[in-house]
Amino acid sequence: MSSSFHILLVDDSPTDVLIIGRALRETNVPHRLTTFADGFSTLDYLRALSRDDSRIDETPDLILLDLNLPGIDGCEVLASIKSDEELKLIPVVMLTTSQREEDVAQAYRAGANTFIRKPDEYALYQELVKTLHRYWGLSALRPPRRLHA
Amino acid sequence: MNRTIESALKIPPARASNRMGRPLVAVKILVQVVAWSSAAAFIYVVSWHELGVAVGFLGGTCVVAMAALERWAERQRWMYPIEEMATKVRAISENPERPIETLDNPQLAELVRAVSEMRSKLISMREPGVHRNQSDSNLAASGEFDIVPPEGFDFTPNGRDSTEARWSAGSDMVSRLDLDTLNWLDASDADQTFLGWPLRDLKQMSFLDIVDAKERDLALAQIHAAIDKGEDHNLLYRIRNRRGEVKTVELHLSVRYRKVPELERPIPAHLKMSMIDMTSRPPAELESRKRTRELVEINQQLRRMNRELESLKNRYSSLYHEAPSLYLSVDATGKVIECNNTLLGTLGRQRVDVIGRPYVELETSDRRGAFREWFELLKLVSNVEIETRWVAKEGDPLAIAIAARAVRAPDGRFQYAMLVGRDVTRKRELEAQVRENSERLAQANNELQRKNKELDQFAYIVAHDLKEPLRTLTAFSGFLERDCGDAITEVGRESLQHIMDASRRMRAFIDDLQTLGRAGNVTGEFVRVNLSVLVDRTRADFAEQLRSRGGGIVIQGRLPDVLGDPTRIGQLISNLVGNGLKYNQSERPLVEIEAVAAPGRTIPEGHIAFEVRDNGIGIDPQFHAKVFQLFRRLHAREEYEGTGAGLAICQKIVVAHGGEIWVESQAGKGARFFFTLPAAGE
Structure with a gap:
C-alpha cells in the first residue's frame, strides 16, 4: 500500500477544490493532492512527467476530472489522456455537476473509468473521498508505472 | 272549257306542227286576196256603182278578220312546241321504267312545274275569260304533275281522275282502287282488256283476288305500306286473268287526294294503280327489276338511318363540344384530328389553328420532348395519364392533366388517341400555396423546436452553473458552523440554519428545472x-x-x-x-x-x-x-x-x-x- 495516494484534481472552481481538499483531510485519507484549473496545464504537466524517468513516482494514481473547464473541456482532456500510450493507464474519474446522459455516454466513450456526480452536501463529499480511496487506493491494482520498465 | 283545253292538249305533236300550218297559210292568202280585191273593187265601185257601200263594208270586214286570224295563228305557232315539250316531260315523269335515281329528281319536278306554268299562261292568253288560278287547278286536276299533294294546293274536287283515266285510255293500264277493299273503282280500257273483266265485274273484285295465292300476303303488306307512305313503285306480282293466263305485272301505286272544305289538308281519296305487263320480259330483266326494287327499299332505309344518324350526331355533337372537359383526338403521327369547343375556348384558339396541326404545338416548348415518350408508350399500353402544360393565347401556360386512351382497330393496330384533359392550373396553384404554407409552418415548427431545445439547454446550463455556488454556500455554511462554533451566538446559528435551508430549497428548484429541461427531450x-x-x-x-x-x-x-x-x-x-x-x-x-x-x-x-x-x-x-x-x-x-x-x-x-x-x-x-x-x- 502506497502511503501517498496521489490524486490529480482538475477543476476550475476554487471552492470545489477547497471542499475536496478539506474532505480528504478530515477523513484522514493518506493522500497527495495536485490541482490544475484548466486542461492545457494539466496535459502539459502529465506529458512532462511521462517523458521524465526521474519523476516517474510523481505519476498520479487517480485523476479527478471536471467536465466544465475553461479552454478545452474535460472530455477533450480525457480524450487526449486516453489516446496517449503512456497516460492512458492512469484511471480517470469524471467528477462533475452534470448528469446529462449525453455527457455520461460521451465520457465513457472517451475512456472514462467512472463517472461520478458531484454531491450536494459536504458530508457526501467525505463519503465520496473515502470510497474513492478505498477502491482506487486500496482495492484496485494500480497499473505499472512504465510498460517497458 | 276544260274540254277546249283538253282537246288542245290532245292534239298529237306531230300532227300539230306539220298539218296545222298549211291550211292556215292558204286561208291567209285567200283572205288577203279577198281583202285586196275588195279594196280595188271598192275604189272602182265607189266611183261608178251604187253598190259601193256594201262592197266597202265587205272589204273592211275582211281586213279586220285577217288581223284576228294572224294573231291566232301566231299564238298557235308558239303553243305547239310547248305542248310537245309538256307531253315529253310528262312521258318521262310518268314512265314507270325510268331509272330509280330520277324518282325524286328535283330537276325533273322543277321542269314539270315550269312547263305546267308556261302552258297555263298560254292557255289563259288564249282564253281571256279564264281566271288564272282556275286554269292552274285544271292543270293540276289533269293529274300528271303532282304525286304527293303540295301543301295548300287547290284541288278540284271531282272530275280529275275520270279525265285522267280517259286520258290514259289509249294503251296505258291505269285504274283506281278503293283504299280499304282494293276493289276497282275505275279501269282504263287497256286494263279491262288485259285482265279480261269488264269494269262492271272489276268493281266487284279486289286486286288481291287476282294475285297469285303465294304472293297475296306479300302484296297485301306492300300495298298497305304504299298507302301509308303515299306511293310505291316497281312492285312485281304474278296475277291470273280471266282467261286463266298467269301474267307478271309491275305496279306503280300512288295515293290520290281530295280537298274537303272543312279540312285544310286534302284527304286520301283512292289509290291510283299503273300496271305494266312484264310477262314477256326476259327473266333477267325481271330479276333486275326485283333487285331494283330491293335497292330502292334499301336506299329508303339508308336514308331513314341517315336522318336518324344526323339527329344523333347533332345531339352528341353538343355533348362533345360543350362538355366541361377538353377533348382531343390525335392520329398516329401526332396530329390533331378533332377537338371540342371547350378546348378552343380554354386556349383562346381558332379551330383552324388546332385541327391538322401537330399536338405538341399546344404544349409549352419544354414539354415537347416528353410527348414522344408518352405517346409511344400509349401505343403500347393503351392508357396513359400525364400532366403537362399548354400554351394559352393569353396569359400564363395552363397546367393540364391528361388521360389518354389508344383507340385500336379490331386487329389491335393503333389507330388514334383520345385525350381528355382537365385544366388543373387553379388546383396546382392552390396546392403550391398549401405546400408553401406547410413548408413555412414546418420551418416555424423547426424554429420553435430549436428554440425550445435552446431553452432547455439554457435552463440546464443555468441550473448546472447555479449548483457550484450553491454547493459553496451549503458547504461553507457548515464549515463556518464547525470551525467557529464557539464564536457564533444562538441568533447567528439560527441565521446559518436559514441559509442552509434556503440553499437546500434552491437546490431542489434547480434539480427540478434540470429535470424539466430534460423531460421534453425524449x-x-x-x-x-x-x-x-x-x-x-x-x-x-x-x-x-x-x-x-x-x-x-x-x-x-x-x-x-x-x-x-x-x-x-x-x-x-x-x-x-x-x-x-x-x-x-x-x-x-x-x-x-x-x-x-x-x-x-x-x-x-x-x-x-x-x-x-x-x-x-x-x-x-x-x-x-x-x-x-x-x-x-x-x-x-x-x-x-x-x-x-x-x-x-x-x-x-x-x-x-x-x-x-x-x-x-x-x-x-x-x-x-x-x-x-x-x-x-x-
Missing part, C-alpha cells in the same frame, strides 16, 4: 414499455414511506404496453404516484393505476388512456388547469414540501409522447389523473 426511437415494471420500481422507491405510514400502490386490471422513452415514463409514473401519496391525509394512503377504455374525452388516435387515482386531499376544480404550471404550489411550504414542478414535468413528458394529461377531482375527494400514451399493440 430520446430517439420509442421502445415498448411495460408500465407494470415501472410501477413496481416506483413501489420499491417508496417502500420506506409505505412501510412507515402504511398504504399501497395497486395496479387494477392489466396495464397494456406503451411505446415511448422508458426513463421519462418511469419519471411520469413516479411523479404521479408520489403526488398521490404525498397529498394524502388518509389513514391508509392508496394509489391505484388502471388502463381506461373510455376516459370521458376523445384521445389521440392510437393512444391508450391510463388513470392514476388516490384517496388524498383532492384538488378544487378551479385549480385543475393551474396544477400543471411550473412551480405552481397550492399549499404552504410548511404543509407540503415541494417545488411545484412535478406535474409540469409530467405534462411535458406526456406531450413529448404526443399524449394528453388532465385531472378530475373535487377538494377532499381524492384526485384522478388521466394521461394517454401511444399503444404498443399486442
Whole structure:
C-alpha cells in the first residue's frame, strides 16, 4: 500500500477544490493532492512527467476530472489522456455537476473509468473521498508505472 | 272549257306542227286576196256603182278578220312546241321504267312545274275569260304533275281522275282502287282488256283476288305500306286473268287526294294503280327489276338511318363540344384530328389553328420532348395519364392533366388517341400555396423546436452553473458552523440554519428545472414499455414511506404496453404516484393505476388512456388547469414540501409522447389523473 495516494484534481472552481481538499483531510485519507484549473496545464504537466524517468513516482494514481473547464473541456482532456500510450493507464474519474446522459455516454466513450456526480452536501463529499480511496487506493491494482520498465 | 283545253292538249305533236300550218297559210292568202280585191273593187265601185257601200263594208270586214286570224295563228305557232315539250316531260315523269335515281329528281319536278306554268299562261292568253288560278287547278286536276299533294294546293274536287283515266285510255293500264277493299273503282280500257273483266265485274273484285295465292300476303303488306307512305313503285306480282293466263305485272301505286272544305289538308281519296305487263320480259330483266326494287327499299332505309344518324350526331355533337372537359383526338403521327369547343375556348384558339396541326404545338416548348415518350408508350399500353402544360393565347401556360386512351382497330393496330384533359392550373396553384404554407409552418415548427431545445439547454446550463455556488454556500455554511462554533451566538446559528435551508430549497428548484429541461427531450426511437415494471420500481422507491405510514400502490386490471422513452415514463409514473401519496391525509394512503377504455374525452388516435387515482386531499376544480404550471404550489411550504414542478414535468413528458394529461377531482375527494400514451399493440 502506497502511503501517498496521489490524486490529480482538475477543476476550475476554487471552492470545489477547497471542499475536496478539506474532505480528504478530515477523513484522514493518506493522500497527495495536485490541482490544475484548466486542461492545457494539466496535459502539459502529465506529458512532462511521462517523458521524465526521474519523476516517474510523481505519476498520479487517480485523476479527478471536471467536465466544465475553461479552454478545452474535460472530455477533450480525457480524450487526449486516453489516446496517449503512456497516460492512458492512469484511471480517470469524471467528477462533475452534470448528469446529462449525453455527457455520461460521451465520457465513457472517451475512456472514462467512472463517472461520478458531484454531491450536494459536504458530508457526501467525505463519503465520496473515502470510497474513492478505498477502491482506487486500496482495492484496485494500480497499473505499472512504465510498460517497458 | 276544260274540254277546249283538253282537246288542245290532245292534239298529237306531230300532227300539230306539220298539218296545222298549211291550211292556215292558204286561208291567209285567200283572205288577203279577198281583202285586196275588195279594196280595188271598192275604189272602182265607189266611183261608178251604187253598190259601193256594201262592197266597202265587205272589204273592211275582211281586213279586220285577217288581223284576228294572224294573231291566232301566231299564238298557235308558239303553243305547239310547248305542248310537245309538256307531253315529253310528262312521258318521262310518268314512265314507270325510268331509272330509280330520277324518282325524286328535283330537276325533273322543277321542269314539270315550269312547263305546267308556261302552258297555263298560254292557255289563259288564249282564253281571256279564264281566271288564272282556275286554269292552274285544271292543270293540276289533269293529274300528271303532282304525286304527293303540295301543301295548300287547290284541288278540284271531282272530275280529275275520270279525265285522267280517259286520258290514259289509249294503251296505258291505269285504274283506281278503293283504299280499304282494293276493289276497282275505275279501269282504263287497256286494263279491262288485259285482265279480261269488264269494269262492271272489276268493281266487284279486289286486286288481291287476282294475285297469285303465294304472293297475296306479300302484296297485301306492300300495298298497305304504299298507302301509308303515299306511293310505291316497281312492285312485281304474278296475277291470273280471266282467261286463266298467269301474267307478271309491275305496279306503280300512288295515293290520290281530295280537298274537303272543312279540312285544310286534302284527304286520301283512292289509290291510283299503273300496271305494266312484264310477262314477256326476259327473266333477267325481271330479276333486275326485283333487285331494283330491293335497292330502292334499301336506299329508303339508308336514308331513314341517315336522318336518324344526323339527329344523333347533332345531339352528341353538343355533348362533345360543350362538355366541361377538353377533348382531343390525335392520329398516329401526332396530329390533331378533332377537338371540342371547350378546348378552343380554354386556349383562346381558332379551330383552324388546332385541327391538322401537330399536338405538341399546344404544349409549352419544354414539354415537347416528353410527348414522344408518352405517346409511344400509349401505343403500347393503351392508357396513359400525364400532366403537362399548354400554351394559352393569353396569359400564363395552363397546367393540364391528361388521360389518354389508344383507340385500336379490331386487329389491335393503333389507330388514334383520345385525350381528355382537365385544366388543373387553379388546383396546382392552390396546392403550391398549401405546400408553401406547410413548408413555412414546418420551418416555424423547426424554429420553435430549436428554440425550445435552446431553452432547455439554457435552463440546464443555468441550473448546472447555479449548483457550484450553491454547493459553496451549503458547504461553507457548515464549515463556518464547525470551525467557529464557539464564536457564533444562538441568533447567528439560527441565521446559518436559514441559509442552509434556503440553499437546500434552491437546490431542489434547480434539480427540478434540470429535470424539466430534460423531460421534453425524449430520446430517439420509442421502445415498448411495460408500465407494470415501472410501477413496481416506483413501489420499491417508496417502500420506506409505505412501510412507515402504511398504504399501497395497486395496479387494477392489466396495464397494456406503451411505446415511448422508458426513463421519462418511469419519471411520469413516479411523479404521479408520489403526488398521490404525498397529498394524502388518509389513514391508509392508496394509489391505484388502471388502463381506461373510455376516459370521458376523445384521445389521440392510437393512444391508450391510463388513470392514476388516490384517496388524498383532492384538488378544487378551479385549480385543475393551474396544477400543471411550473412551480405552481397550492399549499404552504410548511404543509407540503415541494417545488411545484412535478406535474409540469409530467405534462411535458406526456406531450413529448404526443399524449394528453388532465385531472378530475373535487377538494377532499381524492384526485384522478388521466394521461394517454401511444399503444404498443399486442
